[in-house]
Amino acid sequence: MTEHSFRELFLARRPEGKRLDNCFTMREVAAQPLAGDEVLVENKWMSVDPYMYLRAIAADFAGEIYEIGDVPDAFCVGKVLESSSERFRAGDLVLSTFGWREGFVAPASAVNPLPPGFDIPPQAYLSVLGAPALTAWVGMTQLVALQPGQTIFISGAAGGVGIVACQLALRAGLRVIASAGSEQKCAWLAGLGDVRTLNYRETPDILTALRKIAPEGLDLYFDNVGGNHLEAAIEHAKPKAHFIECGMISSFVTGGDPASLRVDIRRVPSKSITLHGYTVSHYLHLYGVFIDDMREWIRDGGVRVPEAIFEGLQDAPRALESIFGGGHFGRTLVRLS
Numbered sequence: 549m550t551e552h553s554f555r556e557l558f559l560a561r562r563p564e565g566k567r568l569d570n571c572f573t574m575r576e577v578a579a580q581p582l583a584g585d586e587v588l589v590e591n592k593w594m595s596v597d598p599y600m601y602l603r604a605i606a607a608d609f610a611g612e613i614y615e616i617g618d619v620p621d622a623f624c625v626g627k628v629l630e631s632s633s634e635r636f637r638a639g640d641l642v643l644s645t646f647g648w649r650e651g652f653v654a655p656a657s658a659v660n661p662l663p664p665g666f667d668i669p670p671q672a673y674l675s676v677l678g679a680p681a682l683t684a685w686v687g688m689t690q691l692v693a694l695q696p697g698q699t700i701f702i703s704g705a706a707g708g709v710g711i712v713a714c715q716l717a718l719r720a721g722l723r724v725i726a727s728a729g730s731e732q733k734c735a736w737l738a739g740l741g742d743v744r745t746l747n748y749r750e751t752p753d754i755l756t757a758l759r760k761i762a763p764e765g766l767d768l769y770f771d772n773v774g775g776n777h778l779e780a781a782i783e784h785a786k787p788k789a790h791f792i793e794c795g796m797i798s799s800f801v802t803g804g805d806p807a808s809l810r811v812d813i814r815r816v817p818s819k820s821i822t823l824h825g826y827t828v829s830h831y832l833h834l835y836g837v838f839i840d841d842m843r844e845w846i847r848d849g850g851v852r853v854p855e856a857i858f859e860g861l862q863d864a865p866r867a868l869e870s871i872f873g874g875g876h877f878g879r880t881l882v883r884l885s
């Protein structure tokens with residue numbers, strides 16, 4: 549076996565506020581020689597996701613947290629350089645979750661081949677077929693029964709989850725109200741079909757905007773944002789509306805104080821609103837069904853995800869910062885050389 553070493557980024561100090569530039573440090577690690585049934589993988593692409601920020605600040609609702617010295621976990625596509633496993637050969641592309649590192653040695657059972665039957669570039673396995681797309685698919689197909697003609701409000705509509713949620717809603721014949729953070733993002737979303745948009749950065753009063761652009765009221769709300777979007781959606785919901793509670797990113801940087809929600813929560817029972825909260829990790833057994841649906845939808849051009857690509861491992865913290873600053877569109881990815 550050739551000797552290899554790889555760089556990785558570890559959490560050196562916890563973020564305070566949105567700045568991440570001094571929080572992660574690079575180190576070089578020698579790859580251990582392969583034992584039986586192992587692979588040596590060089591990562592080509594890795595994902596950047598909002599939950600990483602929660603784990604880095606050790607938010608008490610994050611589920612898992614990163615300790616100082618930990619390498620953030622991330623979804624990655626990599627190439628097998630060497631293999632002592634019958635399952636993989638040098639040159640195979642694999643999916644893994646070992647995170648912000650340029651390569652690693654792992655048991656073959658800890659990596660997966662790319663799902664077969666797609667004619668897409670490797671990074672698309674992290675975007676249109678990645679965790680955010682799976683998250684949108686679970687919310688839209690497993691938690692609620694969509695009916696043509698319904699009106700759905702989708703916040704965070706220009707992010708990795710929201711952009712897929714919009715397209716799944718349109719495929720099901722719904723009318724979409726999409727909230728995104730720039731005119732350019734709103735124009736792209738409006739180009740998808742029956743989509744009315746609001747630029748939340750220019751809209752101090754979301755409820756008034758909703759009343760204007762969706763006077764019929766909301767049958768459904770796909771919530772990526774929480775805060776003022778959730779407050780407005782509760783106020784503007786029709787009786788028996790369904791809310792898909794996916795995430796509340798507007799509260800991440802402030803530490804996520806739930807008491808900051810300014811809405812009369814009694815509207816939930818008085819309007820018979822159903823809140824469907826979920827975390828995608830509870831639905832991973834449905835990955836194969838998701839892949840089958842996406843195979844058909846990608847083939848007929850019905851679902852596409854723009855990618856915001858950052859270059860090199862050292863750029864990963866800046867990519868994570870961009871999630872809160874609006875400097876990305878679609879799925880945020882890092883290309884590794």
Ligand SMILES: NC(=O)c1ccc[n+]([C@@H]2O[C@H](COP(=O)([O-])OP(=O)(O)OC[C@H]3O[C@@H](n4cnc5c(N)ncnc54)[C@H](OP(=O)(O)O)[C@@H]3O)[C@@H](O)[C@H]2O)c1
Nearest residue numbers: 704706707708709728729772795796797798827828871874
């Ligand atoms: N339930 C689950 O299992 C699960 C899984 C994955 C993600 N999530 C959640 O889903 C949400 C979206 O994740 P993602 O992967 O799509 O992230 P993403 O690709 O990074 O997109 C984040 C989106 O959030 C918007 N945003 C950021 N700060 C905001 C604020 N203060 N107010 C309004 N919008 C804001 C951004 O809008 P602009 O860029 O347009 O400004 C961006 O489109 C997050 O809340 C995340 O935690 C949940």
